[in-house]
Amino acid sequence: MDPRSATAADLPAIREVVGAAYAGYLGRMDRPPAPMLADYGAAVDAGQLWVTGQPVAGLIELTEAGEALHVGNVAVHPGSQGTGLGRLLMDFAERRAILLGLTRLSLYTNEVMTENQAIYTHLGYREVDRHAEDGYRRVYMEKLLT
Numbered sequence: 001m002d003p004r005s006a007t008a009a010d011l012p013a014i015r016e017v018v019g020a021a022y023a024g025y026l027g028r029m030d031r032p033p034a035p036m037l038a039d040y041g042a043a044v045d046a047g048q049l050w051v052t053g054q055p056v057a058g059l060i061e062l063t064e065a066g067e068a069l070h071v072g073n074v075a076v077h078p079g080s081q082g083t084g085l086g087r088l089l090m091d092f093a094e095r096r097a098i099l100l101g102l103t104r105l106s107l108y109t110n111e112v113m114t115e116n117q118a119i120y121t122h123l124g125y126r127e128v129d130r131h132a133e134d135g136y137r138r139v140y141m142e143k144l145l146t
Helices: 008-028 040-045 085-099 114-122
Strands: 049-052 058-065 068-076 104-110 126-133 136-144
Touching (some): 008 040, 008 049, 008 068, 049 085, 114 126
Parallel strands (some): 068 104
Antiparallel strands (some): 049 058, 058 068, 126 136
């Protein structure tokens, strides 16, 4: 079940996964989470989005940013959460970063998404900053690669 590059045909499923994955945060925030508002067509066109499952059950958006591979979004449909799919996607990001010769992974999550912060910490990420950006209170994290 390795991730594959997303195509334009995947866009409806991508929007469904993102909407379902982030819906639980709507009550904690004063606006929809940023991933619910993103233009995934641009990420698909740029070759930055990978999906897994048939039908699509998970996705990860990756962009190079200096010496880092940035995880712009990782989302798993609630029906597939707890199955290891999120870990598979994060492992894919790490393998891709190493393949590209990058030295770290970076990401951010919203301050209210404390469950995500715990997961990322468990995966070896450490907090490097907190600040507001685009109207969201974000926690910035990174993982150094060896």
